[in-house]
Amino acid sequence: MNGSFETMRWEGNALLLLDQRVLPAAERMRRYAGADGVADAIRTMVVRGAPAIGVAAAFGLVLAVRAARRKGGPWRPSFEEAAALLAGTRPTAVNLFWAIGRMRKAAAALPDGDPAGALARLEREAVAIFDEDVAANRSMGAHGAKLLPPKGNVLTHCNAGALATAGYGTALGVIRAAVSAGRKIHVYVDETRPFLQGARLTAWELMKDRIPCTLITDNMSASLFAAGRIDAVVVGADRIAANGDVANKVGTYGVAVLARVHKVPFYVAAPLSTIDPALRTGASIPIEERDPSEVTHLAGRRVAPAGVAVFNPAFDVTPARYVTAIVTEKGVLEPPYPGSIRKLLR
Ligand code: MRU
Numbered sequence: 001m002n003g004s005f006e007t008m009r010w011e012g013n014a015l016l017l018l019d020q021r022v023l024p025a026a027e028r029m030r031r032y033a034g035a036d037g038v039a040d041a042i043r044t045m046v047v048r049g050a051p052a053i054g055v056a057a058a059f060g061l062v063l064a065v066r067a068a069r070r071k072g073g074p075w076r077p078s079f080e081e082a083a084a085l086l087a088g089t090r091p092t093a094v095n096l097f098w099a100i101g102r103m104r105k106a107a108a109a110l111p112d113g114d115p116a117g118a119l120a121r122l123e124r125e126a127v128a129i130f131d132e133d134v135a136a137n138r139s140m141g142a143h144g145a146k147l148l149p150p151k152g153n154v155l156t157h158c159n160a161g162a163l164a165t166a167g168y169g170t171a172l173g174v175i176r177a178a179v180s181a182g183r184k185i186h187v188y189v190d191e192t193r194p195f196l197q198g199a200r201l202t203a204w205e206l207m208k209d210r211i212p213c214t215l216i217t218d219n220m221s222a223s224l225f226a227a228g229r230i231d232a233v234v235v236g237a238d239r240i241a242a243n244g245d246v247a248n249k250v251g252t253y254g255v256a257v258l259a260r261v262h263k264v265p266f267y268v269a270a271p272l273s274t275i276d277p278a279l280r281t282g283a284s285i286p287i288e289e290r291d292p293s294e295v296t297h298l299a300g301r302r303v304a305p306a307g308v309a310v311f312n313p314a315f316d317v318t319p320a321r322y323v324t325a326i327v328t329e330k331g332v333l334e335p336p337y338p339g340s341i342r343k344l345l346r
Contacts, residue, residue, distance in 0.1 A: 004208050007052055007163050008059075010127065013066065015059040017047045020163055024204040035064035035082035042089040042096075045195070049164020050238045050274055051133050054099030057086040058126035061103045065122055069115040079107055079122075091286040092247055092315045093238040094276040099129055133166035136271040136329035140170055141177030144234070144269050144327035148174070151184040152231035155221060158192045158249035159201035160236025160269065170236040170269040172205060174327060179211050187213040188230060190221060192249060194294040194312065218251050225262040233259045237270040237326075244320030244337025245282025246270075250313050256322035265324040272328055277345055282317035290314050 005027065009016040014033045021044070022028055030046060032038045038060030041047050047056045064082030068075040083100050090096060106125040110118045148154060154175060158164075161172035168176065178185050187206055192198035199215055206213040216224070224230050233255055239247040246252070246268050259266040279285060292310035296302060304310075326333040326341075333340040 005162070007165070007167065008047065008056060008130075010059055010130065012123075015056065015063065017041055017056065018163070019046050020048055020201060021045055023163075023200050032060075033063060034067055035060040035085060038063065039082075039085045039089050042086070048197070049159060050093035050095040050236065051137075051165040051170070051271060052163070053090060053093055054095035054273065055126075055130050055133055055166045057089075057096055058099045058103050058129045060086050061100070062119070062123045062126050065115070065119050069119055074112060075115045075118050076107070076112055090288055092288045093274075095238075095271075095273045098273040102129060130166045133271065133273075134168055136273075137165055137168040137170060137173040138177075139329040140269050140271065140327050141168065141173040143329075143332050144174030144267065145178035145181050145183070147232070147265070147267055147325065147327070147332065148178040148183055148185060148234075149231050153186050153188055153224075153229055155188040155190065155224070155230045155233045155255065156202060157190040157198065157218075157233075157235050157252050157255050159197040159205070161202060161205040163201050163205060164236060169205075170271065171234040172202065174234050174267070174269045175206075175211065176209065179209075185211070187211060188221065188224060189213050189215045190251065190255070191215060191217045192251065193218055195290075195314075197249065218254075221255060222258055225258045225264060228262075230259075230262070230264055233264060233266045235266075235268055237268050237274050238315055239279070239285050240268070240270060240275045240326065240341070241279040241282045241285060242275075242277045242338060242341060243281050244323060244326065244333075244335065244341060245285070246318045246320070246323060246326075247282060247285045247287070247315045248318065250316045253316040253318045253322075256318040260322050266318075266322055267325050267327060268318075268323055269327040272330065272345070275328075275341060275345065277341070282319065285315075285317055287316070288314040
């Protein structure tokens with residue numbers, strides 16, 4: 001499963017990214033040979049999803065060092081400049097800062113005077129970040145699949161699939177693994193206004209894998225919960241605070257409340273790189289606000305009066321008390337999360 005497309009491909013001298021803005025109408029790979037381009041691709045959502053933007057940023061840093069070496073200049077200032085640029089692209093997903101931090105740590109151990117050696121070492125680190133992300137997703141799939149019923153309907157919000165990671169996916173990885181293990185899962189896909197990650201990306205991914213799915217608009221899930229037609233919810237995360245509060249795509253909190261009211265388990269699948277132990281609660285997670293045109297326009301066409309005030313937060317925070325379990329590559333965390341998260345990170 002997920003063998004039919006690549007979210008990104010490292011070619012040694014460039015990073016290829018599947019342009020997620022034009023899916024599902026077109027499958028177009030874009031080529032990035034510099035850190036500026038990669039930063040732009042993250043900012044404009046060519047690549048999106050917490051783990052995927054971290055991996056892309058790591059390759060962006062390799063491209064910065066490569067360019068410095070070609071020009072014959074020192075590599076470290078270019079690396080640091082690119083790190084600052086990439087870190088300024090999107091604020092919420094901690095995986096971005098985690099990946100940049102890991103590259104910085106590798107860079108700190110290198111001498112200034114050997115650009116070829118630095119390039120080789122940093123490229124190895126970025127490739128390791130990519131490979132480890134796919135392995136983590138596979139492992140989350142194995143742990144999480146057991147939580148899903150042998151037969152039933154699972155709701156997901158946004159896209160936490162292969163497109164949001166280096167491959168396989170977090171929430172969709174759990175669903176993929178359950179289906180591979182023979183569970184008869186049907187997925188309800190929230191459209192995910194305003195950027196339509198569910199309609200454009202999750203539905204596309206699931207259909208490619210022939211996993212049965214039905215697309216709904218975000219305001220339809222309440223009636224499905226009320227009718228007893230949702231057996232479990234699985235979503236991804238952009239940042240998890242030390243107490244288990246989860247930032248994910250805006251709308252996730254509403255789904256979690258509905259799940260609790262209707263006694264449906266609400267699972268979050270996320271790698272350790274999504275946990276931010278420095279933040280005590282979700283209240284201090286920075287929430288990105290995006291351009292009002294995402295709300296006032298649909299597919300480039302205005303659907304709201306010109307000049308209307310718009311609020312467009314890209315994420316919301318689901319309090320830990322609504323989260324039944326957090327699936328990680330190291331196993332399934334259960335409440336109380338302050339303790340289970342601390343133990344896992346030890
Ligand atoms: O704005 P996006 O599309 O980058 O938001 C993505 C999400 O909210 C995902 O659910 C999250 O990053 C988890 S992806 C494995």
